[in-house]
Amino acid sequence: MSERMTGGEALVRSVLAHGVDTVFGLPGGQTYGLFDALAQYERPVQVINSRHEQGAAYMALGYAASTGRPGVFSVVPGPGVLNAGSALVTAYATNSRVLCLAGQVPSQHIDRGWGMLHEIHDQLGILQRLTKWAERIASGADAPARVAEAFRQLHTGRALPVALEMAPDVMEGDCDVTLLEPASSYETSTPDPDAVKKAARILGSARNPIIIAGPGALDAGAELKRVAEMLEAPAAANFNAKGVIDERHYLGINLPAAHALWGDADAVLAVGTRFTEPELEWGLDDRLPVVRLEADDSAFDRGRAPTVALCADAGAGLSHLADALESVNRKRESRKKELLGLKRRFGKEFARNNAPQVAVLEVVREELPEDGFLVDEVTQMAYTSWFAFPSYRARHYISSNFQGNLGYGYPTALGVQAAHRDRKVVAFAGDGGFLYAGAEMATAKRHGLNVVVIVFSNDAYGNVRRDQAQRYSGRVFASGLTNPDFKAMAESFGLEAWRARTPEELRKALREALEADAPGLIEMPVSEMPSPWPYILLPRVR
CATH class of the missing domain: 3.40.50.1220 (TPP-binding domain)
Structure with missing residues (x-):
């Protein structure tokens, strides 16, 4: 049976019918119809408005990567979509089920080149190249079928991001819509x-x-x-x-x-x-x-x-x-004795050759509950954690895989926390990467996303500086940074904040931060660290 509703309502009701309980984003002129439909929805929906489209998209990534379920975000067209692009390619790299709901310019002006607000040429083509599947919803009546196909794409084959776009006149225009029951299951492929x-x-x-x-x-x-x-x-x-x-x-x-x-x-x-x-x-x-x-x-x-x-x-x-x-x-024969011995040997080697990082990682592992989450970043501590931080459960260590995009970690951790309100979430960040998304501390405070972020500050893009010094006869250029007082900055956003200079000071601060059950930041000044790359870029052996 059909019902009279706006395209935005048809889109929202179809998405939420698939079990979605959280939407990340920030409203803009071309997505008002979608956000108004969320505001009027019959049951409460967790809508988390970020301070930047990139932040919203990374939050959806964190939600998806830590649950295996679709993480949903909405952005305006053009610059909003492009700002979200780095999160979409990271979702692609990490096999994460992320759904982008993008706005568009008015239907009659799409790809006409009139210079409409936020217009870019062939936005749908861009989305199709960043995702597994993307389509335009040309009328509200088409929304249920398009959404159903988006979720089928999310749940079959390789888990990858998908996208839907809808023009504002379609979002706000009324039409007759027949809503569809979501699929109860999806086909599972079996091997030959x-x-x-x-x-x-x-x-x-x-x-x-x-x-x-x-x-x-x-x-x-x-x-x-x-x-x-x-x-x-x-x-x-x-x-x-x-x-x-x-x-x-x-x-x-x-x-x-x-x-x-x-x-x-x-x-x-x-x-x-x-x-x-x-x-x-x-x-x-x-x-x-x-x-x-x-x-x-x-x-x-x-x-x-x-x-x-x-x-x-x-x-x-x-x-x-x-x-x-x-x-x-x-x-x-059991290989238990052999393999445990091998693991102990490498543990001792890591502690000897990467002592500053390992000392910190041991503290974090000991203080973070077994069911807690760690989100890495593009920073020396995180690189070392790839091999020296033991993980006990799938989806409890979140990384950006081969994208390695600076600044992704903190907003991604907020998405993890949104999906797991009753768990502890720790994020790593370097001083370079943290300021990509530091404004999302406001989002953490507003929405009670109690992530504890540890910012390792050395006034430089540390990996770049080391590479420059090693490759170019000691010359370093454009890799130094001027930083704020991160502790004071966090406090100005209403976060609780600490400064720790040693592993034992970090242990005390992290314990207090996790017990506080509030958004928090720990600044940890560090000096140059031993390179982790000998354990990552490993030589040919056969």
């Missing part, structure tokens, strides 16, 4: 049975198999653990999938440990990963068969063709593989 049997024979006969997992495996931790235990295979997650296997489990290892084992591996299972480091840096040879499990087969077109390609959802593919292994898996 013959390919599964071949993969099982390869992995089942291997003496030293190894597993490499990426963000495509984040929601398949139980299935991954089952296969790893059957094979006695150490499983290394890249930094965007940390915790997919609890790193306290003897089979849950970091990438430096996997690299140490790479030369002796005789079979590889790669799940939901671009497989960049092993293939491009560590090396492959004809003696190393590779089984790859990916949600879409385009991943198999990069680099060397896998020995066996399994195209399926990670959970379904791993379950089928485990079942097939039952009849062909060889007996192996």
